[in-house]
Amino acid sequence: MKKILFAILSISFLQVSCSSSSEKEGREDESNVTMDDFPETIDVPMNPSPADNSMNSLDWDGTYRGTLPCADCEGIETELTLNQDGTYSYKTNYLGKNDALEEEYTGKFSWDKEGRSIQLDGLKGSPGKYQVGENQIWHLDQDGNRISGNLADLYILKKQ
Template sequence: MKINAIVALGMASLLLGCQSSENLSADVQATKSEPVMSVADSAHNARNSLDWSGTYQGTLPCADCEGIEVSLTLNQDGTYQLIRNYVGEVSGQFTSQDRFHWDERGSVVILSGEEAPNQFFVGENVLFMLDRQGQRINGQLADLYRLIKQ
């Protein structure tokens, strides 16, 4: 009688073990489904998520002067004021005012009425000047092409 109970218990364990691996195999296959693609949240961008309006200042590199002191004010109504002060031998101050618009992603402002480079990537309390193709400037001087919010 003890032998029958042991055999029955062994058979039950064996059956449960087999059933368990079938479920495990099904779970593994379910886990191996197609990868999940992460999609950028277009509802959150610099235009609607950051406090971007205000005055940004910095000194940009200059090929034939000591630098260009820049003050750029972006207003909530879509207008800007750009003041450039050339420092050194070729000195002079230039002021321009016009409208700006955002790129389709809402992360770059484009200054109307200005020749390229006239685009700035908007970050948290900083503007990064972009090159003529609208790309971030790379290289040793890359950190100098930014304006800090005042």
Template structure:
């Protein structure tokens, strides 16, 4: 009988030790997942320090129309919806794109992955997005302020 109690106690302590070590490794794995969701960037940047998710809107210049009303919604699961409304062309042509976006290595620029045409990159700032040119550079010149979308 005593042997059975000793064996039972031994198995119980072994089970307890195993469950504690599994709990620690689960905790570490959960921490890794959280870190990966926070984008693995050091220091403050747009991806980690700003409340970037939401809907941004603005009218950007257009070479062949009166302007392009642009609405971009960024979701926390890194999906987006981009709606463009072309004024004065094809009866105010509207286009919608949906897909995913990625952050650059600095955590300050997003790239829209499934855009059918047009600009794909935006610099993320406090309650605004700057549309970048086709090469991913900030737009400069007299019309630069017209390439900003503001958070709604």
């Protein structure tokens, strides 16, 4: 009986020791991976596809409203309607002035070459540049950049 038990233990020991060495050999093969096994460069397109812009990807037409900051009044109530045919209607109301100044402009707008921002043509006294986002647009400065700082959130018009 002891001989049979000894034989079984010996066979088990041999199996464990053989499988351990083959696992170690597999790990050694993995550790021999060098940088030469990988490509030097990966081609990544620098420009997104033309479909990945506000003009083509978003439901941008509609009416946007908000109150923009004003230096000498309580705010400029603003409504901008963008139409699919490339026309706009722009209404402003200067709040808190005795002789409230309401203005309305209509005209055409154009997209920038990236299809992210629009320029309202024919506006007086305003750069008329907006970056179009999902259900909102950002009023841009005269250089076409988003306004930053503490008041940045006040330069957003929300889609109605």
